[in-house]
Structure formats: C-alpha cells, structure tokens
Amino acid sequence: MIIMSKSKQLLDAKDNWQTDMGAMFPGERVVVRGKDFFTELYGMSWMGLLLYYITGREFSENELEVLDQLWMLSINYPDPRIWNNRIAALGGTTRSTPALSIGAAICVSEANIYGGQANVAAIDFIKDAKNKIDKGLSLEEVIKKELKEFRVIKGYGRPIASKDERIEPVLKMLEEHGYADGAHVKLALQTHEYLKESRFRMQINITGLAAAVGADIGFSAKEYYTWTVVGFTGGITACYLDSLNHEQGSLFPLSCDRISYEGEQERSWD
Amino acid sequence: MTQRNKETELDVIHTKIWREIPEPDNPFAAAKCYCAGYDVYGEILQKASWAEYLYLLFKQERPSESEALLLEKIAIAIANPGVRSHTVRAAMCAGVGGSTAASALIAALTAGAGNYHGGHEVSQMMQWWSACKTDLNQWKKQIENPPAIKRAEVWSDMEHIPGFDPHGESCSLPTRQTLDVLEKTSDGEHLKWLIANRETLEDVADMPLHLTGVIATAFMDLQLQPEQGEILFLLLQLPGAAVHALEQEKNGWRKYPFFGNAVNLLNDPGPNTA
Secondary structure (H helix, E strand, O other): OOOOHHHHHHHHHOOOEEEOOEEEEOOOEEEEOOEEOOOOOOOOOHHHHHHHHHHOOOOOHHHHHHHHHHHHHHOOOOOOOOHHHHHHHHHHHOOOOHHHHHHHHHHHOOOOOOHHHHHHHHHHHHHHHHHHHHOOOOHHHHHHHHHHHHOOOOOEOOOOOOOOOOHHHHHHHHHHOOOOOOHHHHHHHHHHHHHHHOOOOOOEOHHHHHHHHHHHHOOOHHHHHHHHHHHHHHHHHHHHHHHHOOOOOOOOOOOHHHEEEOOOOOOOOO | OOOOOHHHHOOOEEEOOEEEEEEOOEEEEEEEEEEOOEEHHHHHHHHOOHHHHHHHHHHOOOOOHHHHHHHHHHHHHHHOOOOOOHHHHHHHHHHHOOOOHHHHHHHHHHHOOOOOOOHHHHHHHHHHHHHHOOOHHHHHHHHHOOOOOOOOOOOOOOOOOOOEOOOOOOOOHHHHHHHHHHHHHOOOOHHHHHHHHHHHHHHHHOOOEOHHHHHHHHHHHOOOOHHHHHHHHHHHOHHHHHHHHHHHHHHOHHHOOOOOOOEEEOOOOOHHHO
8 A cells, every 4th residue: 555645644643642731641640741740730720720731831820810800700790691601591491411501602602792703803903903003003003904904803892782891890900910001901991992982982892801911911812712712611600500490491481473584475385 | 680671572583494373372382383484394394305404494495306416415425424534533432431412413513613624614615616616717826825814713724725635645435426426416517617627626736625625515506605514514414423422332432442552742751750
C-alpha cells in the first residue's frame, strides 16, 4: 500500500497524541502543563485552574476575584425568560436530566444577540479599536468604520431594554479591584458616550464592558471567549431546579391559539 | 409578587409551518395539526413518504418525485458516517460510559458540527456555491484566495477548502458513488457541474472532493439555504450515531479503544516531583 503525503499526517498521529497540556497516570499522578497536579497546583482554585488550562498563565487573586465577580454579576440571573436559561427550564419541566438541561443551555449560550458570539466579537472589537487608536485613528473614525463594515458594534445596544442594569454594579466592583481605569475599559466607556449621543442611541451593555475588562487582563479573543463558555451555569442551574420543583409540563404552557399561523391555507395532498 | 405583564399574554409563536386546531375539551391538546396547509395525521401520515414530509417541513411545498428521491438518497448516503467517523465515535463514547441516549446524539452533533467533515463545512461550501455558482474561474479564484473571518466569531477560519478532504490522497469510492447516484437522481445543475469539474477543482484545491462536498452540492440542487443544509446534514447523520452508541453500550468499555498508550506527554516532569 502506497501512503502519500496528506494521509501521512494522520498516520503520524496514529496512537500518538503528542501534547504538553497534560495527562493522567492512572493510580499514580496527573500532569498539567508540565506541572505535577497534586503538588505544584495543590490549592489552586477551580477558576484558577480553568484559566491555567485556557492561557497557560497563573492569575493573581485579585484578577481571579474580578473574573469571578464578572460572572456573578453579569450572566447568572435565575430567570427562565432568558433564552438560554429557558432551555434548562424546559428540561426541568419535561423532567429531563440536569446534565442534558444544563449542557444544552450552555450550548445555546453561544448566541449572536447575546452570549458567545457577542462576547468574542466584543473583545475583538475593543482590542482592535485600541490598536487603531494607538496608531493614530480617532475614536469616531474607528466607530464609523466598524459600523460601515459590520453594521453593529458588539457590546453596545441591547435587546429587550436599552439600559443595562449590570453596568453600575460591575463598575463599582471594578473600582474596588482597581480595574475601572484600564485602557480598554476607559475606551469602552468613551465608545458608550459617543454612541449614546450619536444618532445610533446605543448604550454599552455588559458584554462590551466585560470584554474590555478581559482585554485589560490580557486575554486574546479566543482565550476570553473560551473562558466565558461555562460562566452562565449558575443561572441556568437555578432555572432547571426551579422548573423541576413545579408541576411537570407547566413552564409557560402554550394553548393551540398561541400559534399565529402565517402559511398556506388548508389544502389536500391528492 | 411580580405583576403579570399584559404584553406577555399576547405573546404568540409566528409560523408558516405549523397550525393547530384544539380539541373542544382542552385548549392545550391539538385535534388537528396542519403542516404548510396539509393535515398531518388525517392525510400526510397515510399518503406521504418520510422524504416528502421532510422536504415539506423545510420548504413548505411538496417536492417533485425527483426532489423527494434525491432527499431520500442523501439521507441514505449520510445516515451512517461509519464507525470510525468522529461523529459516530463521539456517540460511542457516550454509549460505552453508560451515558444518556440524548447525550449520545448531542455528542454526535457536536463532533459532526464543525469545519472538518461537519455541518458547518456543509454550510460553508454552500456559501461558496452561492458566491462562485457554476463559474470555474470564480471557484479557482476563491480557492486561491479563500474568504477569512473579519471580526472574531465562535467558529474558526476554515483550514481547508470546504467540501474537500485535507487528508485525502484521491477521491474515495463512496464519494464518487454518491456523487454519481445523486447526480443521476437530481434535476439540478450543481451536481452535474461538479461531476464535470471535479478533477479540475481537486487539482486547484490540491485535495480530493469529500462526501460533505457532494452533500452540500446536492442541497444546492434542492435549493436549500446554507443554514438549512447545515442543520439537515446534522439531522440526517444521527441514525448511525444512535445505533453505534447502543451497540457499544452493550459491548462495554473494556472492548472499546481507550488509547491507553497513545498519549505522549512532551513535558512530563516525571514521578519524582510528586
């Protein structure tokens, strides 16, 4: 059998997963990014470990607290009307399992109008904006270019309500931890002022502010987004449990007349 | 206590697909269900094939005979991606560990969703079709200068030409057989063009056509949108994932590859640090 160049890549990887991320030695020890897990990383918080996996860096207690508080204040409401939360609540009301309900809700959090897609685009924008401004562009030029190319600026504007109630408490928390004056946070707030006064009438939302904090902490867009993925779990879990404790099938029941049919009229298959 | 919001009471689901008439004794039980105007339990159930109903659900119109047959052939071609595929392997990992049935399918959807042999690759190729149509020069230009993501998103940039196999040496026999059967079944122009230009495209892309590319092209012949193609591709791969998960659950984890000696740590500090 002749093995050519392209399939050779798979052949080389056959039973040969080369990695510096880590591995377990069953019954003995575990290695994480070149360190002995049970000795060198003993005592690390779960958040610290998650970030160590994502970035390969160890974070200070203050940084970990800021990131923990961002999750706590921003994306963990116990409200089943929020679309990702509602998945878990629907899982609860239909007596599905916790893992299915919470897992599916996390998947759904990778949304465009909020959540994953908005998070990754928001940090990409604010880092890009700062780079451009550092190179001499004005904020106005950066915003106009962004809107011309993408029509939206992720992190500004909000479905349901224009003002984001999380901005104030998060700013307070950032001040307490010395993060309110970061270069990206300041730029995000300047962008907010510009957009609020412009014809777009958009205000900063928590996605925009949190992304700026992420940029100030030094995340790449990919690192930041990966970190946010499981951040929604608290509110999702609350919605699952709340639903589980109600009558089965009783979450926002829809009677037949709640369907607004806008399609073809009745017709015969023959 | 939260005040009931009057607006909420007016919330309705807007749909062109589904209508229901309630039972006289219960507003929450449907007596009649209509799909795009056809009585589902009174008529479709008796008269339609699975492929015809599936097509109706996606397009709200009945398929022609050849369109229904094409959809059925697509469904057969990808019903089981095979026991070595990442999609099915994900489902089997759920099976061997005794995980829930739904998690096996969710696992299959996850591994079958991506840029590499997955649903997102199908939608990417359909977008290429929309951009290049049946213009060989456009295809050549786009292969030489593929579009890149401008603002970061949850998906990564494609690492190969969508619909083609970066690890393939030549176009596999099942891919060619599927292309041949689907082209003969279809009234559309995309599969015909692909048969005529496959080898040229493979030369320019420097990799062979993959089955995902054939399916994406068949979806173009069915005039589906990229997002419809993506989700239909995901859906139609589930039968294989399901049966292999069930089979491996019975076989048990001891008989399933664990790759016990396959992880090679590049930075092992050794046992002495413990």
